[in-house]
Amino acid sequence: MPHSPRTELLPVILGTDIGVYSIARSFHEAFGVRSVVVSGQSRGPIDHSSIIDNVYVGEGGTLDEELMVATLIRIAEENAGRRLVLMVNMDQDVEMVLRHRERLERHYLVPLATTEAVRGASDKAHLGEVASSLGIGTPLSVPLETTADEQVWRERLADVPFPAILKPVDGGTVYGTLFFPGRKKAYPVDDVEAALAAMRLVRDGGFDGVMLAQELVPGDDTTSWVVNGYVDRSGTMTVAASGVVLLGLHQPGFIGNAGIIFVKENPELIDQARRLVEAVGLRGFVSLDVKIDPRDGVAKFLDLNPRIGRGNYYVNVGGLNPVRAMVSDLVDGRALTPAVARRRGVFGFVPTATIGWYVRDRALLREVLAVLARRRPVHPLRYAPDRNLRRWLYRRQAAVNQLLALARHYPRPTSSGF
The missing domain is CATH 3.40.50.20 (Rossmann fold)
Known part of the structure; x- marks a missing residue:
């Protein structure tokens, strides 16, 4: 305080x-x-x-x-x-x-950039074009209009390497308001027929926008990274943080969200994120999802979101408070010296006892356990000034629910993360 x-x-x-x-x-x-x-x-x-x-x-x-x-x-x-x-x-x-x-x-x-910049960042197809122009890796992607004929889908899917992922091209702006049986945040598909079935499901569920068929970058959850930051009015990223996803959420509606993050500085990813954000013209809070392709070690940027992100408190775990940077910029009119979150720690709302099972990279596991031996994991809902019995009971029940969800949707780590 x-x-x-x-x-x-x-x-x-x-x-x-x-x-x-x-x-x-x-x-x-x-x-x-x-x-x-x-x-x-x-x-x-x-x-x-x-x-x-x-x-x-x-x-x-x-x-x-x-x-x-x-x-x-x-x-x-x-x-x-x-x-x-x-x-x-x-x-x-x-x-x-x-x-x-x-x-x-x-x-x-x-704290948002211009409408044009925000919508450009949310468009995954546009993001791929910008990243390519900067020499930054992204997965091969093909847009599919849900209003097109199935034959058009089939022809375009011929250019997609399988397995692949289907997801809304606009980041879920309209799609996120729809609810229908079988709805997922993203659809892993093994072949053209599975992709066509997913497209029919989305179309029949009422979505009349564009889906992106994207090459599935292999690797379990620990090949995924997150980068978050705050960009001030001058275009300077005054706060930057990065972390390894130790375990993601695997419920259909939450695929792509991190449940446990190991806060660890990755200068190369942060630099690429800065360049990408600058090229798109974003201001305010940003969050990016990245996957390191184990086939060649190249970082593939999957998403750029013009918002702070669900797992934003991992930035605080790393030693920086992103809203402090925003208030300094927009309220106080004071420019800050750019800072990077360098304090190592573990952020999570899924019980960290799971990492021994899900983190197959033994060197990474030893690194994480060494940090946990010095510093307890940080749960965003465990906040001493806001402590009471009902919140404690909710947090305990939510932890049990997360374990049950893992047992149902992702009982063991896979080489794809799905």
């Missing part, structure tokens, strides 16, 4: 998950302020918290943009005189803010 809380600040955050709580925790640690969290209904990570004031818009209400904008404006009017910062951490919420940006920016500081 700071000695002098910045009571003029009011973070307003959209969502309910661990990433949302992590943002609120970062603001509380840095500035001693409570956050307002706007969501549809109560959920464990944000419930019974002494650092969060919840505003509920009702089940399904977050999909009603006029309701959400009206709620945000009402919150701002009720807190006139304070500096409000609007934080979003889901693709569909980013898109909602972009569509209503002019109205919202009358009341809020919005």
Whole structure:
């Protein structure tokens, strides 16, 4: 807690998950302020918290943009005189803010780049083109319009090396609002017929956008890395962090999210991330997913997200608070010297007892265990100033649920991570 809380600040955050709580925790640690969290209904990570004031818009209400904008404006009017910062951490919420940006920016500081830059970064096909122009690796990818004929799909899939992954090209902005049987965040497919079946499923589920058929980079979860940062108004990445994914989430709706991260500086990946972010023109928070191809050792950038990311608290574990950099930039108008998170540690909300089973790289495992011998793992929901029995019980039950999910969806590590 700071000695002098910045009571003029009011973070307003959209969502309910661990990433949302992590943002609120970062603001509380840095500035001693409570956050307002706007969501549809109560959920464990944000419930019974002494650092969060919840505003509920009702089940399904977050999909009603006029309701959400009206709620945000009402919150701002009720807190006139304070500096409000609007934080979003889901693709569909980013898109909602972009569509209503002019109205919202009358009341809020919005740490997002221009609409053009944000949408360009979210477009995975565009990301591949930019990365290629910089000599940065990305998997071979082919776009598939769900409205096209199946014969067109088949012809385009002829250019894709299998196994492959199918995922929405826009990062899930529209796709993320759809719910249908068999829906996944990404679809691993072994051949053309499996890819066609996945395309039919998505099309029949109501998605009329573009899917990306992308070469599956082999390797288990530990070949995946994350890079996060904050880019100030001048285009300087003033905060940068990287980490090895020791274990990802494998539930269909959460594929691609990290459950345990080993915070470890990777200068080469951070440099490539800086160049990529600069070329796209992003400002504000960024998160990137990378996989090191075990066939040639080349880093393949999979995603560039114009938001702080679900696992954002790993940056704090590494010794930097990303929201402090944002406030310095947008509220105080003060440029910071670029910094990199160099303190090693383990971030996780999946029990770390699992790493002995899932981390097959014995050298990496020894490295992680040596760090854990000196420093306990950091769970973003385990925060001493926000401690109470109900939150402790939720955290324990959530840990059990994660173990059950692993037993069901990923009982043993595989050479593909699927």
